Each structure stands twice: as C-alpha cells, then as structure tokens.
Amino acid sequence: MKLFEYQAKELFEQIEIPVPNRTFIKGLEGMAEAAGQIGFPCVLKAQVLQGGRGKAGLIKLVSNIEEASNQAESIFSKAKNMSGLLIEEAIQIEKELYVSITADPVTGKAMMMACSEGGMDIEEIAKDIPERIHKIYIDLSKGIQPYQVRGLLYEMGIDEKLIGQGTKILQDLYNVFRTYEAELVEINPLIVTKDGKLIAGDGKVSIDDNALFRHPQFKATEAYYENDAEYEAAEEGIPYIQFDGEIGLMCAGAGLTNTVFDLVNDYGGKVANYLEFGGPNYRKAKKAMDIMMKNDIKILLIVTFGTIARADVMAEGIVEAIKELNPPFPIVAAIRGTGEEKAHELLRSAGIEPLIDTEEAVKKAIALSGGVKQ
Amino acid sequence: MSIILDQFTRVLVQGITGKEGSFWTKHMIDYGTNVVAGVTPGREGQYAAGVPVFHTVERAVRNIPVDASLLFVPPRFAKEALFEALDAGIKKVVILCDGIPLHDALQMRKAAIDAGAMVIGGNTSGIISMGQAMMGFFPYWLERVYRPGRIGIMTRSGSLTNEVTAEVVRAGFGASSLIGIGGDPVPLTRFAEVLPLFQADPNTDAVVLIGELGGTMEEEVAEAIEKKIFTKPLVAFLGGRTAPKGKKMGHAGAIITAGKGTVQDKMLALRNAGALVAERPRQVGTLLESILTSKI
Numbered sequence: 206m207k208l209f210e211y212q213a214k215e216l217f218e219q220i221e222i223p224v225p226n227r228t229f230i231k232g233l234e235g236m237a238e239a240a241g242q243i244g245f246p247c248v249l250k251a252q253v254l255q256g257g258r259g260k261a262g263l264i265k266l267v268s269n270i271e272e273a274s275n276q277a278e279s280i281f282s283k284a285k286n287m288s289g290l291l292i293e294e295a296i297q298i299e300k301e302l303y304v305s306i307t308a309d310p311v312t313g314k315a316m317m318m319a320c321s322e323g324g325m326d327i328e329e330i331a332k333d334i335p336e337r338i339h340k341i342y343i344d345l346s347k348g349i350q351p352y353q354v355r356g357l358l359y360e361m362g363i364d365e366k367l368i369g370q371g372t373k374i375l376q377d378l379y380n381v382f383r384t385y386e387a388e389l390v391e392i393n394p395l396i397v398t399k400d401g402k403l404i405a406g407d408g409k410v411s412i413d414d415n416a417l418f419r420h421p422q423f424k425a426t427e428a429y430y431e432n433d434a435e436y437e438a439a440e441e442g443i444p445y446i447q448f449d450g451e452i453g454l455m456c457a458g459a460g461l462t463n464t465v466f467d468l469v470n471d472y473g474g475k476v477a478n479y480l481e482f483g484g485p486n487y488r489k490a491k492k493a494m495d496i497m498m499k500n501d502i503k504i505l506l507i508v509t510f511g512t513i514a515r516a517d518v519m520a521e522g523i524v525e526a527i528k529e530l531n532p533p534f535p536i537v538a539a540i541r542g543t544g545e546e547k548a549h550e551l552l553r554s555a556g557i558e559p560l561i562d563t564e565e566a567v568k569k570a571i572a573l574s575g576g577v578k579q
Numbered sequence: 580m581s582i583i584l585d586q587f588t589r590v591l592v593q594g595i596t597g598k599e600g601s602f603w604t605k606h607m608i609d610y611g612t613n614v615v616a617g618v619t620p621g622r623e624g625q626y627a628a629g630v631p632v633f634h635t636v637e638r639a640v641r642n643i644p645v646d647a648s649l650l651f652v653p654p655r656f657a658k659e660a661l662f663e664a665l666d667a668g669i670k671k672v673v674i675l676c677d678g679i680p681l682h683d684a685l686q687m688r689k690a691a692i693d694a695g696a697m698v699i700g701g702n703t704s705g706i707i708s709m710g711q712a713m714m715g716f717f718p719y720w721l722e723r724v725y726r727p728g729r730i731g732i733m734t735r736s737g738s739l740t741n742e743v744t745a746e747v748v749r750a751g752f753g754a755s756s757l758i759g760i761g762g763d764p765v766p767l768t769r770f771a772e773v774l775p776l777f778q779a780d781p782n783t784d785a786v787v788l789i790g791e792l793g794g795t796m797e798e799e800v801a802e803a804i805e806k807k808i809f810t811k812p813l814v815a816f817l818g819g820r821t822a823p824k825g826k827k828m829g830h831a832g833a834i835i836t837a838g839k840g841t842v843q844d845k846m847l848a849l850r851n852a853g854a855l856v857a858e859r860p861r862q863v864g865t866l867l868e869s870i871l872t873s874k875i
Contacts, residue, residue, distance in 0.1 A: 308681055310765040310794065313688030345686050386682045388764075415654065416680035448823075459762060460736025460791050463819035464860065470821040471859070483738060484677055510741035512704050512718055542741060543718040563742060564861060 206412045206425055209252040211291045213408030216385065222377045222392075223404045227293040233281060239292050240273045249276055250291040251284040254429065259325060266295060288428040296404060301394030302363065303327050304375060305409075306343075306382045314342040315382060317349075317375065321361045323394040349379040363397075370403045385423075386416035434478070434499045443486050443493060450475025451574040453502035453534070455493055457483030457509035457519065465508045468567040473577030477502040487514035490522025491529070498532055506570040507538040508563055517544030520551040527555050535573055539566040581708030581756040582731065582776040582783070583671060583697065584647065590714060591639055591648040591669070592617045593660050595627045600651035603716045604628040607649075610719055612712040616643045636667040647671035649705070649714040654678035657701060661687050665694045673714040674700030674767065684765035691767050699768050703761030704737050709754045717757075728753020730867065731777040733770055734789035735762050735796070736818065743789050743816055743860045750864025752871070755783045764794065771799040774809040784871055785812040787863055788854075790845060792819035797845035801852035813854040814866045817842045820858075 208216075211229040218224050228239040229252070240247055251263035258264050263284055265276040277290060303323030309316040320338045322330055331338055339360040341353045354375045358368050374395070382390045391409040398404060412423055430436040431447060438445030444459070452474050456462035462481050469476050478500055482493040497505055509519055520540050527536070539560040540548045549559035560566045571577060584590075590607070594600045595617025605628045608614050616639045617627050623634040633639035636648065648664040650657060654676045664672050672691075679687070679701045691698040699706055705715015709727035719725040724741050726748045734740040737759070744754065758773050760766045770788060777783045786809075790797045797817065803809045820842040846856045855870065857863045 308685050308765060310685075310688065311769070313685045313690075313692060313765070315685065344689065345682065346689070383682070386680060388681050413681040415678045416682065418655065419680070456738075458736060458738030460734075460739030460789070460818045461742055463791055463822060464739055464742065464816075466822065467818065467820045468859065510738045510745075512737060512741065513716055514738070542721070542738070545721075564859070 206414055206417060206423055206429070207254050208410045208412065208423070209254065209288050210250065210408055211252055211289070213410040214405065216381055216410060217377075217405055217408055220377050220380055220384070222374050222381070223402065224408070225293045225296055225404060225406070227291055229289055229291050231289040233277060236274065236277050236290070236292075237270055240267075240270060243292050243294050245269055245273075246295040247273070248293045248295050249273065249280060250293060251280045252288045252291055253284050253286055286428050286431060288426075296396050296406065297399040298394075298396050298406075299399050299401075300397040301406070302361070302397065302403075303393045304378065304395050305389065305391035305393070306379060306387070307389050309342060312342055314344050315379070317341050317343065317354075317357065317379065319357055319361055319375075321363060327393055343379065345383070349376050351376065364401075366401055367397065367403060374403055374405075381410065385410065385420055386413050387411060388413045434496055437499075438480065438496050441486070441489060441492055443489060443496070444479075444481040445496065446479045447500075448476045448478055450477045451503040452570050453477050453497045453500060453505045454479045455497060455505060455507045456481060457487060457511050457514045459483075461508060461510060465506070465563065465567065468564060469506070469571065472567055472571055474567070474571035474574060482519070483509065483511060483514045487511060487519050488522065490519050491526040494523065494526035494530055494532060498530060502534055504570050504574045505532065505534050505536045506566060507536065507540060508566055509540050509542065511542035514542070515544045516540045516542045516548035517551065520548035524551050524555045537566050537570040537573065539563055581711055582773070582780050583699075583756065583758065584706055584708045584712050584714060586611050586613060586711040588671075588712060589613055589615045589644055589646045590712075591615065591636065591645040591664075592630075592651060593636065593648055593664065594651035595619055595630070595632060596622050596625070597651055599716075601627050603651070604630075606716070606719075607713055610713050611710070612714065615645060636663045636669070640667045640669070645669060647673070647714065650674045650676070650700075652676060654680070654701065658683040658687055661698060662690060665690055665696055670694070670696045672696060672698045673703075673705050674698065675703060675705055675715055676700075677702040677762075679763060681765065684763060684767070688765050688767050697768055697772075699758065700761045700763075701767070702763040703759035704740070706756065706758050708756045715759065723748060726753035728755065729782055729784040729873070730754050731780065731783040731786040732757040732789070733773050733777075733786065734759050735766070735791055736789055737762070739791075739818055739860075740789055743787065743863055746860045746864040747787060747867065750868050752864070752867055755780060762791075766796070769799060770796045771803045771808075774800065774803050778809050778811060783811065784873070785814065785867065787867070788813060788815040790815060790817040792817070792822055792842050792845075793840045795840065798848045801848035801854065804849075804852040804854060812870045813849075814857060814863055814870075815846075815849050815854050816857040816860055816863050817845055820846070
C-alpha cells in the first residue's frame with residue numbers, strides 16, 4: 206500500500222527526519238489561511254500516488270495569495286484521485302540527493318541505495334551511469350550500523366560537514382523501513398539547503414500489503430485506487446486492473462492471467478479489464494461477476510487451471526452468478542483442473558460450452574468481441 | 580530419479596492436524612510420499628493421516644529421523660515455523676502459504692542461506708517428483724498434466740504450470756521433478772539455485788522454466804547457462820510479455836518497474852544465452868520435440 210507524501214512525511218517527522226513546515230488540506234476551504242501560516246513563497250503539491258507530478262503540473266511554486274488560490278484551483282480541477290493538497294515552505298536548494306531502501310531478494314537483506322545526484326532524473330542516471338548509485342546491504346537481524354552509513358556517504362562524496370546529519374537521517378530512514386514493514390522507502394530529493402542542512406523534500410513509503418495486519422493504522426480509501434471497480438475489487442482482496450478494450454478477462458492465478466492477456470493481444474483482441482479470482486478468491490466467482498458487470502464489456506473470457514482453486518467450485522459460482530445477475534454479455538469458458546468433470550457439467554447446464562484449450566477459448570472470445578482490431 | 584524429493588525422503592508435516600494439512604497429507608501418502616511424522620503443538624500422542632504427531636519439531640526429530648519438512652501454516656507463522664525446522668537441523672523445507680510478510684521473507688531467506696538449507700516457497704503448490712512423492716498440493720490424478728518422464732520443470736506460478744505442463748505432456752513428454760519455487764517477491768530458493776540439481780540428475784534430459792515479469796531470476800538462469808553451470812537444453816515460457824509498465828499484475832513478484840524485469844528483457848537474455856524461448860504455452864511442446872529425440 207503506497208502512502209501519500211503527506212503521510213510519509215508524518216512518519217518521517219515522528220522518527221525525527223527533518224521535513225519542511227507544511228499543512229495538508231483536503232479541499233479549497235481554508236487554503237488562504239493555511240498558505241498564510243506557511244508564508245510565501247510556498248509550494249503547492251497535489252497529493253496523488255502517481256509519479257511525475259512536477260511534469261504534470263501538479264506541483265507549483267507560488268509567491269502570493271492570489272497566485273496560490275489560482276494554482277490551487279487549477280490543481281484541484283486537474284488532478285485525479287487526489288487526497289488533498291500539501292502546502293509547504295519553499296526550501297532554498299543547494300543540491301539534491303537521492304536515497305531509498307528496498308528488499309534485496311537475492312541476499313535476504315535490506316538494500317539502501319544513494320546517489321549524490323537526486324531529483325527528477327534519477328531513473329536516467331540509474332540506467333546510464335549505474336556506478337553513481339551506491340549501495341549497502343543491511344542484515345535485518347543485526348540492524349543498520351553507523352559505519353555502513355558513513356561508508357555510503359563518503360562513497361557518494363558529499364560534504365564532510367553533512368556526514369553527521371546524513372548518518373542520522375539514513376539510520377532513521379531505515380527505522381521507518383523496519384518499523385512499518387515497508388517494501389520501499391525513498392527520499393527524492395534529499396535536499397542540501399543553502400545553509401548546509403539536510404531536509405526531506407519528498408517522501409515515498411509503500412507498506413507491504415502482507416504485513417498490514419500488523420499495522421492497522423493504515424487503511425486504504427477510494428483515493429488509493431484508479432476507479433470504483435478497482436476499489437471494490439480491492440475491498441474483496443481481488444486483483445483488478447482496468448484497460449480500454451472489449452474483452453473482460455476473469456482468470457485464476459497471476460501467471461495464467463498474464464499469459465491469457467498476452468494471447469489476447471497476440472491474436473489481435475483488446476482486453477477491457479483483468480480480474481484474478483484464483484488462490485484464496487476462488488469462491489468469489491459471484492462477486493467477480495458483479496465487478497465485471499460494472500464495465501461495458503462485449504464478452505467475458507474465463508480461463509482457469511486450478512489445483513486448490515477447484516474447477517467445480519468456480520464453475521458453481523459462475524453458474525449461480527449467471528442465474529442471479531443475468532450478465533448482458535456472452536461468456537467463453539475454459540475451466541480446468543481439480544474437479545473439472547463436474548465443472549463442465551455445470552457449465553453445460555447453464556448453456557456454456559466448456560472448452561479445454563486456452564488458445565481456442567481466446568480465439569473464440571476475440572471472434573465474439575467483433576473480431577481482430579487493427 | 581528426481582531432485583530434492585523421492586519416495587525414500589522422510590517427510591515431516593508441520594501443521595498436520597489442520598484442515599488442509601490433514602487432507603493433503605492423505606493425498607501425499609496415497610501418491611507414495613514417505614510421510615513419517617507431523618507437528619502440532621498440544622497434539623503429541625495423537626495420530627494424523629496415520630502418522631504420529633509431536634508438540635515440536637525438535638521432539639519429532641528426536642524420535643523419528645526426518646529429511647524434509649512441509650509447512651502447512653498460515654503466512655504470519657511461516658517465519659517461526661521455518662526457524663523451528665532449521666533449528667532442528669532439517670535441511671529441506673517446503674513452504675506453501677501465500678502472503679508471507681516481506682520482512683519475514685527476507686529474514687527467512689537469510690536464515691536459509693546461513694543454515695545451508697534448501698527452502699522452497701512460499702506461495703507455491705510445492706514440489707512433486709512424478710510417480711514417486713510430492714510435498715504440497717498437486718491434482719496428480721489429472722493424467723493430462725502429471726505424467727512421469729525426463730523433463731525437469733521449475734516454475735514461479737501455479738495455474739500457468741498446469742497449462743504449460745499439459746503442453747509438455749501433449750507433445751509426448753513427461754516430467755522428472757516439478758519444483759514450484761513460488762510467486763513471492765522473495766522466493767526462498769531461486770531458479771538458478773535449482774539448476775545445478777537438474778544438471779546433476781541423470782534422469783533429467785532438459786528443463787522447462789515457467790517464469791513471469793518482475794525480478795531478475797530469469798536473467799540469473801541465462802547467466803548460469805552462459806557460465807556453463809547448466810548445459811542441458813532449456814526451454815522457457817514467460818507470462819506477461821504484453822503487460823503494461825508500472826502495473827502490478829497479480830503476484831507481488833510480478834511488478835514491472837522502469838526498464839527492469841520486463842519479459843522482453845528476460846526473453847532476450849535467455850535467447851542470447853542459448854535457451855529456447857516459447858512465445859506461447861503450446862510452443863513449449865514443439866520446442867522440446869525439436870531438440871529431444873527420446874520422449875519418455
């Protein structure tokens with residue numbers, strides 16, 4: 206679960222990582238007062254989860270109240286899935302650094318990455334001059350050691366005067382990573398101010414979804430999702446992604462779903478959406494159908510090859526859903542695996558021809574969706 | 580023959596008295612697996628699926644020799660259960676559950692490396708040596724999929740494995756061992772660590788790799804081929820070739836991030852190393868036919 210910048214900065218502040226003075230507002234009301242308290246110039250930052258906010262015009266430096274009002278209005282009208290607006294003091298920037306911590310699956314350690322050239326172009330640097338990205342690996346059972354962090358900062362070649370502050374901030378960032386069981390924490394930019402201080406210009410924290418049961422203070426709301434169907438699916442624990450084609454995909458298992466997605470594209474079809482009801486969700490066929498019906502799809506393609514996710518249980522759910530919800534689109538189904546004989550009987554009883562072959566099912570769905578698209 | 584597991588491997592089941600644990604333990608025994616004991620705290624003295632149950636792993640191994648342990652525990656208890664198995668000296672562990680917290684998985688991976696143990700999982704159906712034994716859940720009665728033969732299979736996915744293995748069988752081949760390393764972002768054993776076992780197995784002629792987007796495991800396999808650590812034929816199929824960037828497509832392990840871990844990158848690395856890469860599941864069978872003369 207990705208947190209918004211304002212939430213990440215709250216976590217940073219609690220753990221004593223320096224962050225700019227700021228106020229978070231949910232709507233335009235109270236904007237003038239909030240900006241007045243921060244003082245001018247200040248920065249308006251849309252609280253959205255997408256990257257590239259600067260380039261999308263969702264971060265604006267403003268120097269007076271009138272400008273602030275106009276820009277805030279423009280941001281509120283432009284941004285989608287925005288949780289609110291962060292109004293922040295403008296920092297005098299000397300230099301921008303980059304630091305992040307993620308999991309390293311190879312060593313089983315945490316990996317801290319840092320670069321003396323932070324800011325918007327970090328991805329290009331990582332690709333073109335990877336030797337400028339410095340890394341240390343932290344054994345979770347030992348915790349982060351100050352010597353590791355000092356070593357990293359010296360490798361980055363940052364000013365000797367910043368080593369003390371930097372060591373503390375990077376250790377604190379590791380504490381955020383561990384305390385909240387993050388899959389990613391990132392400060393980009395970590396700003397060196399004109400008066401020689403370090404301060405977190407931005408903050409990204411993504412909490413591991415599998416660990417949320419230990420951190421119930423984080424609860425996703427609609428603003429965390431791209432649309433209603435995604436939110437509704439997520440509430441049920443069902444992976445769902447929206448595209449813009451004609452064929453609705455309801456599959457079990459991420460690997461098989463991705464493969465069917467590839468086959469539809471290869472044979473010239475267009476996927477409308479992608480819903481995965483395998484694993485622990487195999488009893489949720491009816492809910493899945495309900496979510497699919499919120500979309501304007503021309504055909505529903507169901508492909509499964511389950512082991513624990515029993516074919517007969519899934520087929521039963523689908524047949525029940527057809528009876529109760531009466532979906533307006535035709536259905537092509539290849540439901541295989543444990544209990545498939547019974548599954549096929551059930552499908553026939555609902556007037557659906559049970560297919561065995563995935564490619565045949567994909568081709569049939571494309572034909573029914575109106576054929577190959579150019 | 581097979582890798583990791585055969586009909587002689589003495590298997591312990593942690594969490595044997597649970598609903599899934601007891602159900603699948605019976606199936607494992609029916610298939611030929613040498614299940615020797617189980618562990619459920621508070622149940623020592625009882626029998627489950629016909630084998631004795633102990634309070635702790637340590638108490639089990641003190642009474643009955645054990646080679647491998649299978650964990651039927653919920654994800655939040657997986658770390659402790661693995662540590663218990665490793666502390667009792669068990670060197671082969673299979674963990675099935677989906678949803679192990681990331682920071683737990685990191686510590687589990689580190690502990691497995693330090694113990695010199697092979698820990699498979701999580702988020703997997705497990706491992707099966709065809710016609711001999713299985714640790715996990717496989718509908719082995721589906722003859723369309725589960726047929727003994729000479730192809731080693733290693734996979735990150737569950738349902739896609741059934742799809743691809745059915746194509747291997749359709750082409751007239753069968754499998755030696757099928758190793759489900761699982762779909763988590765931190766698999767406790769990686770593809771490249773399974774390869775030397777298939778290399779050494781005289782009854783495996785070729786390997787089928789079933790991969791997907793995200794991570795660097797397929798690239799590591801390409802490297803193992805380039806370094807001649809693995810010299811048998813390898814056929815790969817990877818799901819998610821047309822996945823849009825930045826979308827989290829299902830598995831936590833299957834995340835595409837800027838320029839890394841795309842299926843195109845992986846396919847190129849594998850092809851450059853000399854592996855055969857199928858564009859569709861069906862091609863896995865035809866590629867195997869093109870390189871192997873003997874089928875079973």
